[in-house]
Amino acid sequence: MRATADSTVILRPHELRLKRRSDSSIWQIHYKIGSRKKWLRITSKTSNLADAKKIAEDLFHEARVLEKRGLSVVSKKFKAVAEVVSGNLKAQVKAGTGKKSYADYYRAIDSYLTPFFGNYHVDNITPALISDFHRWRTEKVGYELKASTQNNHNAALNCVFDYAVEQGYMSESQRPSTKNTGEATEVRGIFSTDELIELQQFIHKWSAQGRATKTRYLRELLGLYVTFIACTGVRPGTETKNLKWKHIEFIQKPSMRIIHVTVPEGKRGSRELVARNELWPLLDKLRELQPEYKDLTLEQLIAKKEDKHIFRMRDGTLPYNLVNAFGDCLKESGLDKGDKDGKPRSLYSLRHYYATQRVLEGISFGLLAKQMGTSILMIERHYSHLRPLMVAEQLAGVIPSNQEAQTDEILRFMNPSPVRNDVISLVGASTGIYLPLVEANARATKELKDELNKAVSKAA
Structure with a gap:
């Protein structure tokens, strides 16, 4: 056991002590409360030993009362706690170990939570203060944020509270309830199968009409990209930008071959999905677009685990803007007027199409949620009205x-x-x-x- 230093005064064995560093005349109070394993430290602000002892005893008794009442023993400003949490989230995102949503969380902390709550003690944030924050935020941006954005802010706030509870800066009973006053995000427009076939037929002609070579290459890739999303349900952009050949494998089952896809980046990090076997001609067409693979069969390419992007144009470059290209395509084809309910359509509507088709096939909501990398609640919220059509x-x-x-x-x-x-x-x-x-x-x-x-x- 380490010898006790001359500048240490034991007041209560294993619970309370005074310590003075060699470079300071001020006594520091070190104490433990209940089952807490870590020593808590605070300055006595005095060099007089008798005064320091009295201050330490008073502090210790007050801390014991707070713990018995289920309150935090040590209080910290929200800003100090939030800065640590934000730093941890940024480090995880940079290292690639954190969820994609962590970037949304630290931006919410830095841009909204800390500017408003920063000077309040983290254990003294009340429901009334939460309401004040909502009014302040609406005035700051000029409008009420959507429910999905407010959910991100609430999740970020709870990250701060989680850390504060873990460190003993607040108790669980002091955690205020969050609120969400935003409107739910409007469901995107949807395509019918006939409309997507019509769109593909248009893209074939539209691609040939491009004046610049790059334009023709982009439109050609867009046609394959649209079908890939509609037939797999992946999130456009988020889950396709870093999808590479090495992320696809063929698994032979007794009745058929399975196309297994590992999505490297998604809303909740990496995930896996099973694509329909009928998708292999599309993958083969994507292989044909890439000249370096012209002497390989699709099976050979998949077996090579190539570390190159799947969605590349004929010249080997990555597409520069598929979102705008898709918007131009809808406009030129006359499909930009919205769906049968007048709702505008985007690339994300293709994911919505996939989910709708699978629900109508009779796939369970649980299996579909896992396949699409979302929650069962989200699937039920958007597709439960289709249940009668399933049979x-x-x-x-x-x-x-x-x-x-x-x-x-x-x-x-x-x-x-x-x-x-x-x-x-x-x-x-x-x-x-x-x-x-x-x-x-x-x-x-x-x-x-x-x-x-x-x-x-x-x-x-």
């Missing part, structure tokens, strides 16, 4: 009354038209390749063939 075909369908009709129904499933399969139709419209069922799902093909043979035998 519409079963409720409204007519069961064939004869074997010939049954055979026709089986054949219709074996040779799905673009109208019945949105993934096949969109990939086909983008690449000219329509993946037949036998390649999409060998087991389903065999089952359907067996049923067809049975039906034919009975009919004979």
Whole structure:
């Protein structure tokens, strides 16, 4: 055990002591309260030992009372706590270990929370003060922030409170409730499958009409980009800007091959998703755009785990502005007037389209939320109205009354038209390749063939 220094005076063993550094005449009070493992330190502001002892004892008794009442023993200004939290968030973002939302949090702390709450003690922020903050923020920006932005601010505020509670600067009972007075973000417009096919047909012509080579390359890539988002549900921009060939792998299952995608960056960091097997012609078309891979098959390229971006133009460069290009495309094609409800459409509408199609297929909200990297609550909020349509075909369908009709129904499933399969139709419209069922799902093909043979035998 380390020997006690001459400048240390023990008042209560393991609980309270005075200590004076060799370079100062002022006594420092060191104390522990309850189960707290860390020594708390505060200056006595006096060099007189008798006075320092009295101040230390008074402080210790007051601290014990505060702890018994469930209050913080040590108080800190909000600014001091917030600066530490903001610094930690910035370090995690810079190191690539933090969530993407951490950048939103530290910006909220630096731009809004610290300027308003900075000089208040973190354990003395009341619900009334939270309301004052909302009024101040609205005056600062000139309008009421959307609910999603206010949620980010609330999450950032709770990060500060979490750290304050952890350090003992406030108790959990002193944490004020946050509030959100913003309007929910309006749901983006949606596309129908027919509209996206029409859009792809337009892009083919539009690409050839570009005056500059770069423009033609950009429009060509845009067509493939649109279909990729519509068929995978990834977030445009956020989850595609750093997507590389090494992030895709083919996994062979007993019934079919799975396209497994690891999204390197997303709203909540890296995530994984499974793409429909029908997507492989689109990936092959993206391979063809990149001259260095012209001698490789898609399978060979995927196996090489190339550290190069998937969405590159024919000259090897990254697209300079797909957002503006998509807006121009909608305008030129006449699809910029909004959807059937008049809601404006953007690249993000393609993700909305993906979710809608999967819900109508009957995929569970839990599985869809995991696939799209979002919460079940968010899926339910936006797509629960589609539940009745999930079984519409079963409720409204007519069961064939004869074997010939049954055979026709089986054949219709074996040779799905673009109208019945949105993934096949969109990939086909983008690449000219329509993946037949036998390649999409060998087991389903065999089952359907067996049923067809049975039906034919009975009919004979």
